[in-house]
Each structure stands twice: as C-alpha cells, then as structure tokens.
Amino acid sequence: MHPRLSWLTIPLLLSACAGPLPDPDPKMAWVELEAREVTSLLMAERLDGQRLDDGRYFQVAPGAHDLETIYRYYYGNTMGRNTLPLACLLRLRYPDFAAGQRYRLKVWAQGTQVQGELHDAAGRQLAEIEVLSCGFY
Secondary structure (H helix, E strand, C coil), X not given: CCHHHHHHHHHHHHHHCCCXXXXXXXXXXXXXXXXXXXXXXXXXXXXXXXXXXXXCEEEECCEEEEEEEEEEXXXXXXXXXXXXXXEEEEXXXXXXXXXXXXXXXXXXXECCEEEEEEEECCCCEEEECEEEEEEEC
C-alpha cells in the first residue's frame, strides 16, 4: 500500500469513532455530505461564516444559508503511485432550506476539476457548489 493512501484512511477511521450522529431536529433542515470517491473526504467547515464543531453534517434553520466544506482527494494514478493530495474549499449557497427536510450535498472530482450538487430527498438537483480554492495539502 502506498503511504499516502494509508494517511487517507486515518480520517475515515476517526470519523467512524466519532460517535453517533444526533437525531435530526424536525424544526431544522438536515444536509448529509457525500464524497463519491472512496479515497476522498468531504467535511462541513462553516455555516454562515461560523466554524462548525462536527464536520460530518449540516443542520440548518429554514431559509437561506451559506455552507462551506473541505473536500480532500487524490489526483493521479488510481494505484496509489504518483498521486497528488489536493484539498478544496467549496461553497454552497441555497436560499430555500425547509424545516424537516433532508438534503444531500454530493461532491466529486474529475481530474483536477471538482464539482458538486445539492439534492433534495427525491434526488432532484437544487444547486451547484462553487469552488473557492484548491491546493496541495
């Protein structure tokens, strides 16, 4: 196994040990995070400019919100050789979160291009992410 890939597994293992997620508040909207690649990690960073304590999800009041996430992934050979560790700061602005609703923020990379979308519980696309910055970590 390549040393970089072993470092990637540490956050995944730690997140498994972080304890259970809280029950969603029915007065709030719940946003799940999904990174498509197995070797990537998507974590909640800020909600409306305020740093979050738990990066595994967003729980927001109804209305408009500005969500920022950190997306870490490896660019390069999928066999673990000559890969480059990249981290991107992403923003999602959505004007109409609804109480009691579940949303899913999906992010993926195609080469060095990062894309992401917010979906409702029925799978409909509601918004796209904005890439604020990317760099090596």
